[in-house]
Amino acid sequence: MDLHELEAIAERELAQRPRLRILYCSATGCQASGALEIKRRLESLLAETGRQVEVDVGAVGCLGLCGRGPIVRIEPSGETFEHVKPDDAAEIIAALDGHSCDVARCDQNHPFFTRQMLIVRRHCGLINPDRIEDYIAVGGYRSLYHVIHEMTPAEVINAITRSGLRGRGGAGYPTGLKWATVAKSPGERKFVICNADEGDPGAFMDRSILESDPHLVLEGMAIAAYAVGAEQGFIYVRGEYPLAIERLQKAIAQARRHGLLGAQIFESGFNFRVDIRVGAGAFVCGEETALIASIEGRRGQPRPRPPYPAESGLWGMPTLINNVETFANVTAIIEKGPEWYSSIGTEKSKGTKIFALTGKIRNTGLIEVPMGITLREIVEEMGGGTPDGSPVKAVQTGGPSGGCIPASLFDTPVDYESLAAVGSIMGSGGMVVMDAHTNMVDVARFYMEFCKDESCGKCIPCRVGTVQLFNMLTKLRNGQAKPSDLSKIEELCELMRETSLCGLGQSAPNPVLSTLHYFRHEYEQLIGAEGNHGS
Amino acid sequence: MTTSTTETAADRSARPAGDNRRKILEATMKRFQYQGDALIEVLHKAQELYGFLSPELLSDIAQRLHLPPSRVYGVATFYHFFSLAPQGEHTCTICLGTACYVRGAALLLRELEELSGVKAGRTSADGRFSLLTARCLGACGLAPAAVLDGEVVGHADRSNLAARIRSLLGREE
Numbered sequence: 001m002d003l004h005e006l007e008a009i010a011e012r013e014l015a016q017r018p019r020l021r022i023l024y025c026s027a028t029g030c031q032a033s034g035a036l037e038i039k040r041r042l043e044s045l046l047a048e049t050g051r052q053v054e055v056d057v058g059a060v061g062c063l064g065l066c067g068r069g070p071i072v073r074i075e076p077s078g079e080t081f082e083h084v085k086p087d088d089a090a091e092i093i094a095a096l097d098g099h100s101c102d103v104a105r106c107d108q109n110h111p112f113f114t115r116q117m118l119i120v121r122r123h124c125g126l127i128n129p130d131r132i133e134d135y136i137a138v139g140g141y142r143s144l145y146h147v148i149h150e151m152t153p154a155e156v157i158n159a160i161t162r163s164g165l166r167g168r169g170g171a172g173y174p175t176g177l178k179w180a181t182v183a184k185s186p187g188e189r190k191f192v193i194c195n196a197d198e199g200d201p202g203a204f205m206d207r208s209i210l211e212s213d214p215h216l217v218l219e220g221m222a223i224a225a226y227a228v229g230a231e232q233g234f235i236y237v238r239g240e241y242p243l244a245i246e247r248l249q250k251a252i253a254q255a256r257r258h259g260l261l262g263a264q265i266f267e268s269g270f271n272f273r274v275d276i277r278v279g280a281g282a283f284v285c286g287e288e289t290a291l292i293a294s295i296e297g298r299r300g301q302p303r304p305r306p307p308y309p310a311e312s313g314l315w316g317m318p319t320l321i322n323n324v325e326t327f328a329n330v331t332a333i334i335e336k337g338p339e340w341y342s343s344i345g346t347e348k349s350k351g352t353k354i355f356a357l358t359g360k361i362r363n364t365g366l367i368e369v370p371m372g373i374t375l376r377e378i379v380e381e382m383g384g385g386t387p388d389g390s391p392v393k394a395v396q397t398g399g400p401s402g403g404c405i406p407a408s409l410f411d412t413p414v415d416y417e418s419l420a421a422v423g424s425i426m427g428s429g430g431m432v433v434m435d436a437h438t439n440m441v442d443v444a445r446f447y448m449e450f451c452k453d454e455s456c457g458k459c460i461p462c463r464v465g466t467v468q469l470f471n472m473l474t475k476l477r478n479g480q481a482k483p484s485d486l487s488k489i490e491e492l493c494e495l496m497r498e499t500s501l502c503g504l505g506q507s508a509p510n511p512v513l514s515t516l517h518y519f520r521h522e523y524e525q526l527i528g529a530e531g532n533h534g535s
Numbered sequence: 536m537t538t539s540t541t542e543t544a545a546d547r548s549a550r551p552a553g554d555n556r557r558k559i560l561e562a563t564m565k566r567f568q569y570q571g572d573a574l575i576e577v578l579h580k581a582q583e584l585y586g587f588l589s590p591e592l593l594s595d596i597a598q599r600l601h602l603p604p605s606r607v608y609g610v611a612t613f614y615h616f617f618s619l620a621p622q623g624e625h626t627c628t629i630c631l632g633t634a635c636y637v638r639g640a641a642l643l644l645r646e647l648e649e650l651s652g653v654k655a656g657r658t659s660a661d662g663r664f665s666l667l668t669a670r671c672l673g674a675c676g677l678a679p680a681a682v683l684d685g686e687v688v689g690h691a692d693r694s695n696l697a698a699r700i701r702s703l704l705g706r707e708e
Contacts, residue, residue, distance in 0.1 A: 029676045032687035066676025201632030201671035239579070239616050240672055280575055280614030283670065297574035298606075299613040358634035358675040365676055396633065432633045446636055450670065456613075 001259035001266055003145055006136055013137040018056040020096055021075040024084075025125065026059035027211045028204075028243050030069035034086065038070055041089035055096065061212020063125040064113075065106060067364030073125065080106040111381040112363045117344070119352050120328040121368045124212040129247050132254040135215040141260050143334040147223050148268045156227040157183060160330070163338035164350030169195055169286070169323030170398065170427045171503075172349070172416040178320060181310040182228040185318035190230040192221055192272075193314065193321045195291060196237040196244070199283040200399030201450065203430030205354040206324035208366055210237070210244035213328070214251035218261065218274060220327030223334065225272045228320050233274040236291055239281055248276055283400075283454035287502045288313075288321045290456065301456045302502035323428065325354060345371030349415035349426075359396075359432040360386045369414070376410035379433055386435045394434045394518070398427025400447045400454075401507035403514025404440060423514040425507070440519040441526060445473040447511040455504065462505025465496040469512060476526050483527055490516065556584040564599050571602045574610055578617055587618045615670075623658040623665035625703045627696070628682040632671030635679040643679055644668065646693045651700065663704055 022042055024035050039057060046052045063071045068082035074096050081092060081103045088103045095101035106113075118124075127134035135141070147156055161176025182190060194217060198206040209217060221233050237245050252274050255261040263271045277295050284290045285300040292314050294300040313319025329351060333341045342350045349371040355378065358364050362384035369378065379385070379392055386392055394404045403424035405412065412418050416426050434443065452466040472489050475481050493509030500506045516523060563580040567573030577596055582588055588611050597607040611617045629635075629644045644666075648654055651666055658665040674680040677689025683699055 028672075028674055028687065029689070032674060032677055032680075032689045066674075069676065198673065199670070201636075202634045202675055203671070204673035204675055207673040238673075240669065277576070278579055279616075280579065281616035281670075282614050294575065295572075297570075297572040297576075297610070299610055356675055358678060359637040364634075364678075399633065430633065432637055434637060438637055446633070454670075 027062040029066040035070040143331040163341040168325035187318040192233040220330035360435040361433040398425035440515040451508040459501035628667040634675035640679040
């Protein structure tokens with residue numbers, strides 16, 4: 001494979017593509033709402049009129065507005081339909097021919113779409129994730145070619161460093177610095193790992209990227225491998241994501257067949273092989289040392305750091321671990337330059353971030369927004385507030401490691417530092433909206449139950465602390481707590497933060513502390529309230 | 536799949552030596568060159584083939600991969616995905632992720648427990664139905680979400696789920 005062949009594939013693909021296309025979202029959400037039945041109906045209707053060649057019915061990745069699925073888009077007009085039913089097939093074909101059609105349309109001028117800035121999700125909803133030709137047709141694998149033939153590994157690392165990209169898994173560690181550490185760490189072999197163990201409940205950004213544009217992640221990983229000097233990569237995917245696994249398997253096989261993964265990529269001396277490892281349902285495996293243990297076939301238990309995986313990771317070798325979204329940002333940085341990338345966002349948080357907007361919100365789905373946008377813009381303008389128009393009470397970011405931010409602080413800009421300053425974290429991108437019906441003590445207890453179940457049991461503060469906190473919150477919920485219990489809860493939270501081994505235990509108190517801070521009255525109301533607790 | 540999930544250990548030992556599930560598992564282990572690192576991959580395959588991980592199966596795998604049985608047991612019990620007991624013929628998994636929780640999944644689960652007489656995480660005495668929970672299926676746009684025999688059900692509510700479970704179990708009530 002060389003650049004000419006790549007261009008030839010792209011040209012062939014574009015030339016044979018019919019002008020009339022009906023594209024349906026084939027990601028998990030829309031499939032569950034019946035997208036495949038709609039596809040069958042469209043195809044059989046077109047076949048009846050002999051138009052199956054003239055009109056292409058194609059699968060595409062996630063179109064974002066998951067709460068209104070199944071979503072179907074037609075080209076060339078670009079009209080997008082929501083809540084599509086199989087019986088709407090004939091109407092949609094009519095719309096394709098320019099006739100009127102009664103199927104509900106997505107309002108593309110809504111802030112939900114117009115306020116987005118698509119970098120990682122730029123191909124989502126445009127390409128068929130099962131076809132490498134589609135990815136090549138939108139410019140795919142050019143960045144990898146460019147990097148291998150025209151840049152040194154040091155230049156690649158330098159570009160990533162200057163872009164200001166930070167880890168999208170939640171902690172926000174500078175990506176370029178991580179790559180540089182792995183590159184300079186001595187080791188006979190090095191590894192690149194993509195962390196796709198998206199465990200935060202309420203987050204599905206990574207699933208959507210893998211289901212919609214798997215080659216984007218593979219290309220990002222290959223560029224990283226070239227930069228740090230690795231020949232073997234692993235993608236560690238949650239077992240709960242069967243569709244993402246299937247699409248990744250297909251994508252890896254296609255890339256290998258085209259000589260874009262494997263030995264002597266683009267006829268150079270660079271080799272890179274990628275294997276999938278399927279997680280087995282343990283939240284703690286999102287922690288990098290636990291994830292490594294899991295790939296090695298052991299219990300997913302973290303170990304103390306340092307040494308960091310960058311120096312001693314998988315099988316003791318220097319290992320680069322980045323999140324799906326981090327890798328998915330790489331090709332855009334190579335393509336358009338680090339200066340372009342660093343012009344987006346805030347001083348310390350560059351680029352865009354994808355959020356999964358869920359809970360009591362009108363427009364549920366995925367949004368990619370520039371860093372620095374305010375929570376108010378996301379929740380009220382893009383999300384459209386609560387479904388029944390009642391006031392939003394709080395938004396939870398960062399899952400079990402994050403906190404609840406009250407509506408009074410919605411002017412907070414979304415960047416790593418600002419979210420930390422209000423007691424939450426950026427996290428991987430889950431954003432759960434809560435209204436007056438959500439009791440904050442219940443939310444804290446919900447997360448503590450989660451952490452209690454997911455604690456790996458290795459260190460005492462986390463193993464015992466999560467159970468004790470859960471019991472205290474349960475006692476409180478049942479109206480059996482004494483006034484002194486609140487300070488006990490706070491004391492235990494502090495202790496866990498300071499002494500737990502890994503991020504799970506250190507951050508498990510965050511949902512409790514943030515709700516105690518902003519919604520203390522809800523806790524106080526429950527003290528000595530035995531017998532009058534409602535649900 | 537449904538036949539394998541309800542099969543007892545006794546049934547399995549009664550199978551002829553030429554049981555091809557064993558061959559498939561063996562091929563998986565061979566593909567990983569019988570390395571202990573591949574334990575989780577092998578357990579995934581074993582569970583896919585047999586429906587659950589019986590003690591005999593675990594000690595068999597330990598022997599083939601040259602691992603102490605304690606390590607194999609330790610890994611099998613650490614991860615939620617692995618089940619050491621047979622699952623029901625039909626399963627219903629309720630997502631308890633945050634988005635589903637905020638939209639009433641906990642209440643839905645309680646109602647299904649009452650309706651089916653099966654506690655969350657358990658299987659009915661006749662082995663026909665398991666009620667399970669999951670930590671976020673990543674289908675938050677459809678909250679509350681459930682999985683009924685492998686099929687994702689969005690915006691699940693008591694009446695539609697209950698009706699579908701009843702029809703699966705062939706119960707007329």
